[in-house]
Amino acid sequence: MASQLNIINLALSHIAQTEITQVQLDAETTTVQVKETLRIWEFALKETLRAYNWGFAKTQEALVVTADYDPAVYTYAYVYPANCLAIRKVNVQTSIDETISGLYEKMYDSVKDLVRIVIDIEDAYIEYTYYVTTTSLFDGAFVVAFSYRLAAALAKPLNGDDNQAEDMKKVFEEAISEAKRHDAGSKHESHDANTKSNFVDARE
Numbered sequence: 001m002a003s004q005l006n007i008i009n010l011a012l013s014h015i016a017q018t019e020i021t022q023v024q025l026d027a028e029t030t031t032v033q034v035k036e037t038l039r040i041w042e043f044a045l046k047e048t049l050r051a052y053n054w055g056f057a058k059t060q061e062a063l064v065v066t067a068d069y070d071p072a073v074y075t076y077a078y079v080y081p082a083n084c085l086a087i088r089k090v091n092v093q094t095s096i097d098e099t100i101s102g103l104y105e106k107m108y109d110s111v112k113d114l115v116r117i118v119i120d121i122e123d124a125y126i127e128y129t130y131y132v133t134t135t136s137l138f139d140g141a142f143v144v145a146f147s148y149r150l151a152a153a154l155a156k157p158l159n160g161d162d163n164q165a166e167d168m169k170k171v172f173e174e175a176i177s178e179a180k181r182h183d184a185g186s187k188h189e190s191h192d193a194n195t196k197s198n199f200v201d202a203r204e
Contacts, residue, residue, distance in 0.1 A: 001136040002143045008037050010143070011150035014168060017158055033158065040153040048146045049129050050086045051176045055183075056139050057132045058088070063117060063124045069109045071118035078117040078124060080106070083131040087117070091125045141182065145175035 002010075009019040017033055024030045028038060049057055063078035071077045090104045104119040117126070132138070138146070152168035155161050 002138055004041075004135050007135060007138075007143060007147055008033075008150065010147040011037070011154060012158075014148060014151035014171075015155050015159055015161075015164055017154070033154075036154055036157045037150065040150065044149045044153055045133070045146065046085055046131065048142065048149050048172075048176075049131065051145070052179050053086075053088050053129060053183075054139065054142055054179075056137050056142070057085075057129050058127065059130045060125060060127045063090075063126050066116065069112065069116050071107060071116065074105070074118035075120045076118065076122060076124065077107075077109075078119070078126075080115045080117055081126065081128060084126075084128045085131050086129040087126060088129065089127040090117070090119060090121070091127075092121050092123070141175070141179045145172055145179065148172040148175055 005020070005022050005025055008025070012019055012033060020031060020033050020037075024034050027034070029035050061081065063081075066077050066079050069077045087104070087106075104117050104121075104124075107116050107118050108114075109116050117124075148168050148171045152165050152172055155165035155168055
């Protein structure tokens, strides 16, 4: 299980920077490494979570319909889940036998200043990537990818090196691609045979 300190020091090692201590991290601004890392931590974390449908951050739940927003060209409007970073699929029910063709969209509710999910599906369910911030839940592939995304963002402010930043970004993208390949190869055939699912990938 990786801690925030572990991940930060892994990222710093990618760009030949000195490791920090827990005391320095707790103080938040004692070193430039700490200051810069904490400045970009949330941004890099959200980007890495959005980049792939990570199993540890995947969740499914029933959407909550809202009656105070009229989507006009759609039948139903639903509350956008809190801490949802990326919608992966929307489905009509828990049964996996019925395929649906409807697609969702995200629309802005100017009255409530909120984003809604609109779709022609009643009692819709959603699968999405949750904004997980507990580092002990991160799996190994995610930790590696995330550390390179941090390194890419830190290379310029800490080393003044644009080329190094680009190199780290490329490794980050390769790490995401490797995670996708690993995931595709690890699915059970019995499970794949069942995915005549009513889940639909939809435009965001």
